[in-house]
Amino acid sequence: MNQETNIDDIQAPITTAPPEVKNIIEKVLQAEKDKLYMKSPWNINDDILKIIKEEVQ
Numbered sequence: 001m002n003q004e005t006n007i008d009d010i011q012a013p014i015t016t017a018p019p020e021v022k023n024i025i026e027k028v029l030q031a032e033k034d035k036l037y038m039k040s041p042w043n044i045n046d047d048i049l050k051i052i053k054e055e056v057q
Contacts, residue, residue: 020055023055024051024052024055027051027055028048028051031044031047031048031051032044035047
């Protein structure tokens with residue numbers, strides 16, 4: 001089965017998300033990018049949890 005995937009369909013949940021959710025997504029992506037150079041990106045889960053807690057408060 002060969003279906004063509006539209007990039008807009010993939011990004012729809014992000015582009016239609018409320019501003020608070022977009023902030024979380026952007027911060028999590030940045031945290032992941034910051035750890036890409038590491039062989040074993042330790043504490044990424046803690047970083048993500050901290051980002052979510054900050055946005056929720």
